[in-house]
Each structure stands twice: as structure tokens, then as C-alpha cells.
Amino acid sequence: MRRIYMDYAAGMPVDPRVFDAMRPHFLESFGNPSSPHTMGLEARTADDEARRRVAQLIGAERNEEIIFTSGATEGNNMALKGVANINRSKGNHIITTTIEHMSVINTCKHLTKSGFNVNYLPVDKYGLIDVDALSKAITDKTILISVAYANSEIGTVQPIREIGATARERGAYFHVDGTAAVGKIPIDVRKENIDLLTISSNDMYGPKGVGALYIRDHVRIEPIIHGGGQERGLRSGTENTPGIVGMGKAAEIAKQEMEWEGKRLTPIRDKLISNVLDRIPYSYLNGHPVKRLPNNANMRFSFIEGESLILSLDMIGVSASTGSACTSKTLEPSHVLTGIGLAHEEAHGSLLFTLGRSNTAEDVDYVVEELPGIVKRLRAMSPLTPKEVL
Amino acid sequence: MRRIYMDYAAGMPVDPRVFDAMRPHFLESFGNPSSPHTMGLEARTADDEARRRVAQLIGAERNEEIIFTSGATEGNNMALKGVANINRSKGNHIITTTIEHMSVINTCKHLTKSGFNVNYLPVDKYGLIDVDALSKAITDKTILISVAYANSEIGTVQPIREIGATARERGAYFHVDGTAAVGKIPIDVRKENIDLLTISSNDMYGPKGVGALYIRDHVRIEPIIHGGGQERGLRSGTENTPGIVGMGKAAEIAKQEMEWEGKRLTPIRDKLISNVLDRIPYSYLNGHPVKRLPNNANMRFSFIEGESLILSLDMIGVSASTGSACTSKTLEPSHVLTGIGLAHEEAHGSLLFTLGRSNTAEDVDYVVEELPGIVKRLRAMSPLTPKEVL
Numbered sequence: 001m002r003r004i005y006m007d008y009a010a011g012m013p014v015d016p017r018v019f020d021a022m023r024p025h026f027l028e029s030f031g032n033p034s035s036p037h038t039m040g041l042e043a044r045t046a047d048d049e050a051r052r053r054v055a056q057l058i059g060a061e062r063n064e065e066i067i068f069t070s071g072a073t074e075g076n077n078m079a080l081k082g083v084a085n086i087n088r089s090k091g092n093h094i095i096t097t098t099i100e101h102m103s104v105i106n107t108c109k110h111l112t113k114s115g116f117n118v119n120y121l122p123v124d125k126y127g128l129i130d131v132d133a134l135s136k137a138i139t140d141k142t143i144l145i146s147v148a149y150a151n152s153e154i155g156t157v158q159p160i161r162e163i164g165a166t167a168r169e170r171g172a173y174f175h176v177d178g179t180a181a182v183g184k185i186p187i188d189v190r191k192e193n194i195d196l197l198t199i200s201s202n203d204m205y206g207p208k209g210v211g212a213l214y215i216r217d218h219v220r221i222e223p224i225i226h227g228g229g230q231e232r233g234l235r236s237g238t239e240n241t242p243g244i245v246g247m248g249k250a251a252e253i254a255k256q257e258m259e260w261e262g263k264r265l266t267p268i269r270d271k272l273i274s275n276v277l278d279r280i281p282y283s284y285l286n287g288h289p290v291k292r293l294p295n296n297a298n299m300r301f302s303f304i305e306g307e308s309l310i311l312s313l314d315m316i317g318v319s320a321s322t323g324s325a326c327t328s329k330t331l332e333p334s335h336v337l338t339g340i341g342l343a344h345e346e347a348h349g350s351l352l353f354t355l356g357r358s359n360t361a362e363d364v365d366y367v368v369e370e371l372p373g374i375v376k377r378l379r380a381m382s383p384l385t386p387k388e389v390l
Numbered sequence: 391m392r393r394i395y396m397d398y399a400a401g402m403p404v405d406p407r408v409f410d411a412m413r414p415h416f417l418e419s420f421g422n423p424s425s426p427h428t429m430g431l432e433a434r435t436a437d438d439e440a441r442r443r444v445a446q447l448i449g450a451e452r453n454e455e456i457i458f459t460s461g462a463t464e465g466n467n468m469a470l471k472g473v474a475n476i477n478r479s480k481g482n483h484i485i486t487t488t489i490e491h492m493s494v495i496n497t498c499k500h501l502t503k504s505g506f507n508v509n510y511l512p513v514d515k516y517g518l519i520d521v522d523a524l525s526k527a528i529t530d531k532t533i534l535i536s537v538a539y540a541n542s543e544i545g546t547v548q549p550i551r552e553i554g555a556t557a558r559e560r561g562a563y564f565h566v567d568g569t570a571a572v573g574k575i576p577i578d579v580r581k582e583n584i585d586l587l588t589i590s591s592n593d594m595y596g597p598k599g600v601g602a603l604y605i606r607d608h609v610r611i612e613p614i615i616h617g618g619g620q621e622r623g624l625r626s627g628t629e630n631t632p633g634i635v636g637m638g639k640a641a642e643i644a645k646q647e648m649e650w651e652g653k654r655l656t657p658i659r660d661k662l663i664s665n666v667l668d669r670i671p672y673s674y675l676n677g678h679p680v681k682r683l684p685n686n687a688n689m690r691f692s693f694i695e696g697e698s699l700i701l702s703l704d705m706i707g708v709s710a711s712t713g714s715a716c717t718s719k720t721l722e723p724s725h726v727l728t729g730i731g732l733a734h735e736e737a738h739g740s741l742l743f744t745l746g747r748s749n750t751a752e753d754v755d756y757v758v759e760e761l762p763g764i765v766k767r768l769r770a771m772s773p774l775t776p777k778e779v780l
Contacts, residue, residue, distance in 0.1 A: 005429065010422035011628070019416055026409055026597065032400035035711060036697065037704040039395065070460030070599065073617040073627035103617030103626060110616050202628065207416065209460060209599045209630030224614060226500050227463040227493030236493060237463035238401070238592065240599030243633075307426065314427040321425060 001317045004363045008295060008356035009152050009180065010321055014246060015205040015357075021249040022207065025242040033239050034230070043241045050248025054212050057251040058178075058197060059188035062217060067231045068244050071211040072179040073103040074224075075198035076146075078213055078235070079175045080107045082221025083144045083196065084116055087173075091141035095119045095172075097129055099151055099339040104177055108146075117141075126288035127156035127340050135166050142172045149181035149197075153323045153336045153352060154287030155296025157185065164193030173219060179203055183254035184262065184293055195219050201243065204258075205357070206250030210243035262294040265355050268364050272353060273297050275368040280375050282389065286337060286350055295355040298323075300342070303385040304378040306350045312374045318367060321352040345384070391707045394753045398685060398746035399542050399570065400711055404636060405595040405747075411639040412597065415632035423629050424620070433631045440638025444602050447641040448568075448587060449578035452607060457621045458634050461601040462569040463493040464614075465588035466536075468603055468625070469565045470497045472611025473534050473586065474506055477563075481531035485509045485562075487519055489541055489729040494567055498536075507531075516678035517546035517730050525556050532562045539571035539587075543713045543726040543742060544677030545686025547575065554583030563609060569593055573644035574652065574683055585609050591633070594648075595747070596640030600633035652684040655745050658754050662743060663687050665758040670765050672779065676727060676740055685745040688713075690732070693775040694768040696740045702764045708757060711742040735774070 014022075025046060031039030033047050048063065055063045069075045084094060096108055098120045108118040119137050123129055129147060138145075145167045150157040160176060167174035175196040178187060182197070183204025189197055197214035201207055215221060215234070227236030277283050282302035301309070306322035313320050323334040333347035342350075353367070379385040404412075415436060421429030423437050438453065445453045459465045474484060486498055488510045498508040509527050513519055519537060528535075535557045540547040550566060557564035565586040568577060572587070573594025579587055587604040591597055605611060605624070617626030667673050672692035691699070696712035703710050713724040723737035732740075743757070769775040 003428075007422070007425060007427070007429070010425045010430070011420050011433070011631075013418065013420040014416045016417070019413075023409075026404045027406070028403065030401050030403040031397070031709070035397060035400045035709070036700055037397070037709045037711075038393075039397070039709045040400070043401070070464070071627045071630070074460070074615055077615050077617070101617070102619070103615075106616040106619075106626070207630075207632065208628060209633045225464055225467050225493075226496040227467070227491070229492070229496075236496070237461045238598060240461070240597075241401075242597065243599045310426055319421070319425070319427045319429045 004318045004366060005358060006353040006355055006363070006367070007319045007321045009203070009352070009354035011208070012202050012205050012356060014207050015250060015253055017253060018206055018246045018249045022242045022246040025245050033241065034228070043239070046241055046245050047239055050244045053248040053252045054199065057255045058182065058199070058214055059190050060214055061190060064232065065214055065217060067213045067215055067234050068239065068247070069211045069213055069235060070209055072177070072198050072200035072203070075211050075213040076101065076103040076177055077107050078221065078224050079196040079198060080104065080144065080146060081111065081224050083173050083175065083219070084111050085222040086220050087143040091143040092116045093119070093139055093141040094144045094146065095121060095134065095137050095142060096146045097121045097123055099123055099127055099336040100146065100148055101152060101177055101179065104146055104148070105335070123339060125341050126291070127151050127154050127336070128288060128291070129158050129163065131159060131162045131166060134163060135170070138166075138170045138172060142170070144173045144175060146175040146177065148177040148179070149187065150185070150293050151287070151336060152180035153334060154298045154340065155292035156288045157181065157291045157293065160194070161192045168193045180293060183251065183258055184295065185258070189214055189216070201247035201250060204250045204254045206247040207243050210240055210247050212247065261357070265359070266294045268359060268361050269295060269297050269355055271361065272364045272367065273299065275364070276371055279368065279372045286340065286342075297353040297355070298350060300346055300350040301375050302346070302349055303382050303389065304375065305348050308378050309351045309374065312378065316370055318370075321354070322350055323352055394708045394756060395748060396743040396745055396753070396757070397709045397711045399593070399742070399744035401598070402592050402595050402746060404597050405640060405643055407643060408596055408636045408639045412632045412636040415635050423631065424618070433629070436631055436635050437629055440634045443638040443642045444589065447645045448572065448589070448604055449580050450604055451580060454622065455604055455607060457603045457605055457624050458629065458637070459601045459603055459625060460599055462567070462588050462590035462593070465601050465603040466491065466493040466567055467497050468611065468614050469586040469588060470494065470501065470534065470536060471614050473563050473565065473609070474501050475612040476610050477533040481533040482506045483509070483529055483531035484534045484536065485511060485524065485527050485532060486536040487511045487513055489513055489517055489726040490536065490538055491542060491567060491569065494536055494538070495725070513729060515731050516681070517541050517544050517726070518678060518681070519548055519553065521549060521552045521556060524553060525560070528556075528560045528562060532560070534563045534565060536565040536567065538567040538569070539577065540575070540683050541677070541726060542570035543724060544688045544730065545682035546678045547571065547681045547683065550584070551582045558583045570683060573641065573648055574685065575648070579604055579606070591637035591640060594640045594644045596637040597633050600630055600637050602637065651747070655749070656684045658749065658751050659685060659687050659745055661751065662754045662757065663689065665754075666761055669758065669762045676730065676732075687743040687745070688740060690736055690740040691765050692736070692739055693772050693779065694765065695738050698768050699741045699764065702768065706760055711744070712740055713742055
């Protein structure tokens with residue numbers, strides 16, 4: 001069976017060029033960058049080059065502003081806890097939104113236990129934040145604002161530059177979870193007034209188990225992992241040089257190719273959305289029609305469950321998702337979908353396609369061909385479907 | 391130039407069989423184990439098999455007692471902070487030793503800031519802990535005892551089973567940093583009464599950026615990284631399946647081959663130690679002569695600096711170390727060496743060889759041949775060398 005993977009937000013292959021860049025660091029050049037001998041120097045040089053490539057991708061002023069982590073979840077934890085704990089004397093108020101990733105939401109909940117107050121700002125029906133409302137929510141106790149650049153489930157891209165300007169003006173640090181956006185759309189941390197940016201490696205065809213946190217020069221954080229003082233004392237632990245090199249290569253490739261790849265994917269993605277919505281009654285787009293990631297198509301279908309859609313698609317070789325893989329184990333509907341105002345039963349009928357390198361217009365044709373029949377069958381079996389719809 | 395790597399404690403290559411096991415998870419089977427479709431199931435199955443292999447290596451009762459981490463430093467942080475923070479109401483006293491890895495020492499220092507009291511027990515001149523002294527140090531506030539199975543710098547192996555029995559008897563949790571020991575010498579968490587065991591992947595020819603924490607069934611910890619609830623809610627973040635699979639394969643290979651490899655390395659290591667000590671005057675062994683890791687040879691040479699020795703050895707193609715790569719950036723002498731009672735100038739003259747798969751008797755012959763001349767030259771240049779020694 002032909003397999004069509006349309007769940008790139010859940011996991012990506014590494015680019016073959018990334019794999020080739022990593023290989024020698026697994027097998028031959030495996031020194032510790034802290035070692036003073038030749039093998040150590042090789043690793044240090046490789047780490048530094050990767051750091052430069054990641055810095056370049058996001059327009060960082062200095063390579064040292066990039067701190068390598070074990071991934072986006074750690075990056076979000078490190079940014080939020082790190083800024084909160086070191087600025088405790090300045091204030092205890094944090095602003096975020098209701099549709100952030102669980103690594104932001106649950107870290108905020110954890111901080112609440114130690115005396116922080118967190119505002120979860122609502123978003124509109126497209127998932128967009130209201131910058132005026134944000135501005136009004138800022139108090140003299142506000143130390144940190146955390147908003148994802150783009151939402152990984154519904155693909156909505158936030159007005160980051162405006163939020164950044166507001167945060168800067170009002171003296172709050174601005175953390176951006178860039179997991180879904182970095183490497184897909186251009187980001188410039190300086191122009192956008194971003195103080196901290198979480199970067200995922202796997203979300204741009206780099207290896208899993210590695211990520212980075214951009215920390216602007218003047219921003220101080222308290223580390224969450226203590227030890228040998230690696231990464232300027234901010235993230236201890238032996239450097240994962242193969243992973244770091246892979247992430248650096250992925251960043252370099254993304255910088256060169258993301259614009260082209262975005263232009264290739266957008267019409268395919270639009271074709272998928274418009275054809276599905278045209279052919280299937282009672283189907284709707286989740287997220288913003290235009291301000292969205294080029295690879296994201298999140299739609300909902302009344303009367304049925306996304307879970308059944310995924311399993312039916314899997315049987316014909318198509319991998320898709322209901323939302324974040326991180327929260328797929330719970331029976332609760334996605335907090336992102338309820339956050340944009342969907343009722344539980346609407347949220348449950350959602351289906352997320354995230355496209356990537358392997359996907360072509362033919363893949364979309366196949367899904368557009370097969371999906372109406374699947375939805376029809378599932379609706380026929382569903383007790384929720386009104387008779388007149390069948 | 392022939393290159394002889396004798397710094398395996400600082401970094402290891404991955405075993406080629408490990409690399410082969412990882413490869414498909416980078417390139418083809420790259421699903422997210424939380425995804426309900428076929429690609430997700432493949433990843434979940436691979437993670438579970440790796441978990442089983444790690445559990446088997448250390449004699450864990452259940453596979454679920456293995457939680458994957460980003461490495462040993464995170465594992466040590468998670469164990470210490472995790473147990474301390476959840477047991478705060480039961481007591482605030484922690485016992486460890488003066489010669490632990492910086493990821494234990496600095497985590498303890500961090501815990502001190504939030505109200506915990508830490509006893510750093512002294513060790514004898516070989517680096518051995520006194521179990522009677524440990525027993526006397528336990529109070530009714532003692533919630534946790536943390537001791538490394540073997541010291542990564544001086545190689546000394548602790549009487550873990552006795553410490554474990556004491557901890558169990560006195561009602562304190564027992565955490566063991568197994569970084570230097572797991573995969574090199576047999577460990578049985580049940581027989582040795584270990585409640586938490588930190589495991590490093592790269593220290594047994596697995597990939598960097600991954601590790602595991604064994605957490606015995608009844609032991610509860612508070613997570614240090616919050617998010618999507620992966621790893622039974624104890625370590626959030628998308629699973630690093632290629633890394634996890636690599637670690638699992640490394641654990642399987644270690645279980646099969648470590649006894650044989652230990653028997654191969656011990657005589658080579660002993661030959662290195664005895665020949666160097668024989669041929670070079672004013673040279674001494676650091677650590678215990680018998681209770682030591684099979685691959686560890688740590689020696690010191692009066693009147694000169696380990697740093698110069700390393701650079702001289704590097705010039706003839708030999709990679710060695712002064713101690714932990716994690717602390718090589720500071721000018722302070724190793725706390726492990728001062729912890730076994732060495733004066734600063736003695737500690738500074740230390741040289742650490744950690745042997746591994748690539749090393750043969752011929753490598754040792756080469757070092758034994760070259761080192762006396764190097765030491766002699768450096769001593770001739772050193773103002774500390776007494777005239778009669780030259």
C-alpha cells in the first residue's frame with residue numbers, strides 16, 4: 001500500500017543531508033567539546049558552527065544567544081521558569097493565551113503553585129490574540145508574556161511584531177514558542193522584539209531530542225538543569241554534538257529552502273482545504289483562512305469523531321491527526337479547539353493534516369477523492385447524524 | 391598519525407550496531423509514539439522494546455520503571471529534585487558524598503536554597519564511602535541518599551548493596567548515579583536496594599542526548615519538565631525515538647558483552663597502570679587498586695600539570711583527560727581528587743585514561759613507551775621539580 005504521511009507536526013524524518021552531517025559525529029568524531037584535546041576541539045568547532053547556523057536562521061545578533069536544549073518542551077519550560085524564577089522580586093504576573101502548547105500551559109500551572117499569577121488571554125474564533133486586550137492585561141507586576149508564533153494545531157500565525165512592540169514598551173519580557181513556525185516562515189527576533197524564542201529541531205527536519213532556546217543578550221534566566229555548567233551555565237549536560245550538528249544543518253537548509261517550500265506547499269494545502277470543504281457538507285476550516293502556516297490544514301466535520309477519521313484514513317495508507325499528538329491520549333477535546341470557541345462535539349470532529357516535503361498535489365488528490373466516502377460512511381454509523389444529512 | 395583514543399569517559403562513539411538500529415527511525419519510521427496511526431504505533435513499539443532492554447540490563451522488575459531522559463545530567467536533576475520536592479513534608483535532609491558528579495553536587499546546592507539540608511559525606515583516600523558513617527548521618531529527616539555506583543574520574547566502585555540495605559532499613563530513598571558503571575559492571579537494582587538509578591546512553595556506546603532514570607515502582611517523584619505528559623507524566627516532550635532505540639540497542643549489547651569486555655580491558659588497564667608507575671618516579675595511582683571500573687586508570691605525577699600532559703599526549707595522537715570533561719573549563723582542581731585528600735598541586739598533576747572498545751595492548755605499549763619521556767621533559771621545564779629528580 002502506498003503510504004501518504006500528512007502528520008508532519010507530530011514527527012518528521014530527518015533530511016538526508018542532516019543525516020549525512022550527523023553520521024561522522026556518531027561514529028568517528030565523538031569527542032566531548034569540553035575536552036582540551038583534538039577530538040574535543042573537533043566537537044567544539046562543530047557545535048559552534050551549528051550554533052551560528054541556528055542564530056542566522058532567526059536573525060540573532062550573537063551566536064552565544066543560542067542555548068541548545070533537548071527539545072521544544074524543555075525550551076518552553078526553561079524560558080518560563082527561568083525568567084519567572086529570576087525575576088520573582090520584580091513581579092509575579094505572567095500573560096499567555098488559552099491556546100498555547102501543553103508545555104507552556106502546564107509550566108504556567110506549575111508556576112502558579114509557587115506564587116505566580118497567570119492570565120490566559122482568550123483568542124478570537126480564528127485563534128488570533130487581541131493586542132489591545134493584551135496591552136490592557138499588562139500590570140506593573142507583569143514580568144513575562146508568552147505567545148506561540150504559530151499554533152501547531154490550527155496553524156494560526158499571531159501578530160508577533162505588534163505583541164513584541166507592546167511587551168518592549170511596557171517592560172515585560174517576551175517569550176515566543178517558535179516550535180511550529182521556525183523553519184517554515186521567516187522570523188527575525190530583533191525586528192520582532194522577541195526576548196526568548198523556543199526552537200524545535202525535528203519540526204524543521206532535524207533530529208528529535210534536540211532543540212534550542214534563543215535568549216537575547218540582556219535577558220537573564222535561572223537554569224532548570226544544574227551540573228557541569230555547559231551552555232554558558234544555562235543548560236548543563238554533555239553536549240549532544242550529533243544532534244546539535246543535525247539541528248544546525250536543518251537550520252541552514254531551512255534558511256535556504258523554506259521560502260521555496262512554503263510557496264510549493266501553500267497551493268497544495270489550499271487545494272486540499274477548498275476541495276474537502278466543497279465536496280463534504282457540514283465541513284469547516286479551523287483556524288485563520290490566510291494568517292496560517294503554509295503546511296497546516298485543520299478541518300472539522302459535523303456528527304463524527306476525528307479519531308474514527310484518522311483510523312479510517314490510516315487503513316487506506318494516510319497518516320493524519322486529530323490535533324496535537326502530545327494530548328492525543330486524553331479523551332478531552334483539544335484545548336486549542338475549545339479555545340477558539342468550538343463546542344466539545346465540534347472539536348471532536350476535527351481532523352488535522354500537516355504537510356511536508358514528501359507531499360505532492362497527487363497526495364492531496366487521493367485524500368480529496370477518498371475522504372468524502374469515509375465521512376459519509378462514518379456519518380451513516382453515527383447516532384448524531386440527522387436523517388436529512390445522510 | 392595513528393590516533394589512540396583513551397578518553398571514553400568524556401565521549402564514546404556509538405556502536406555500529408546501535409547506529410544501524412537508529413537509522414530507520416531517522417529516515418523512514420519517524421512517527422510520534424503518541425499518534426494513533428500505523429506510523430505512531432511503529433514508534434511506540436520501538437520505544438517499548440528499548441524500555442524492555444534497558445530494564446533487563448539493570449534487573450528492573452517492570453519495564454515501566456524506566457523513564458527516558460535527555461541524559462545523565464537530567465536524570466540526576468530529576469531524581470534529586472523529584473524526590474526532594476515531593477517528600478518535603480516528610481523531611482528536608484539529603485545525604486550524598488563530596489566526590490559526586492557536578493550534576494549531583496550543583497543540584498544539591500540548588501536544593502539547599504529552597505530549604506533542604508545536604509550532608510556531603512567524606513570518603514577515604516581511595517574514594518570509598520564509610521557505610522557506618524553514613525548510617526550515623528541518617529536522621530529522621532533524611533529522605534534521600536545519593537551515591538554514584540562508581541566514580542567517573544577515579545573509577546572507585548562503592549559498596550552499593552550495603553548502602554542500599556542501610557537506606558532501606560532506615561526508610562530513606564536511595565538514588566544511585568550509574569553513569570560510569572551501567573553497562574560496564576553488572577548492576578541489579580532489586581538485589582542492591584536501589585530506588586532510583588541514573589543511566590547514561592553514551593557511556594555504553596549509545597547515542598548522546600538520551601538517558602534513562604530507573605524509578606522503582608513505589609517511588610514517586612515530582613517532574614522537573616512539564617508538558618504533554620509523556621513518560622507516564624514524569625518527563626514531558628516528544629519522545630526521541632531514534633535516541634531511545636539506540637540506547638535500547640546499546641543496553642542489549644552491554645548485557646551480552648560487558649562481562650567479556652571487562653575481562654578484556656582489565657589486564658590491559660592493569661598493564662598500563664603498573665608499567666607507568668614502574669617506569670616513572672613520583673607517580674601514583676588515584677582511586678582504589680582493586681575496587682575500580684575495568685576501564686579506568688587515573689594516575690598522578692608530581693611536579694607537573696595534567697593539562698600539559700594531555701596536550702603533549704595529544705601531539706603524539708593520544709586523547710586522554712585530566713578528569714571530568716564537565717569541569718575541565720575551571721582552573722580549580724577536581725573536587726573528586728581533593729575529596730580523596732590530595733593537595734591542590736597533587737590533584738593538578740593527575741592524568742586520566744578511560745579505555746574502551748578500540749583500545750588494545752598495543753595502544754598501552756605505545757603510551758607506556760612515550761609517557762616517561764613526556765613526563766621527563768615537562769618536569770625539566772617545571773620550576774616545581776627538585777634538582778635531584780631530574
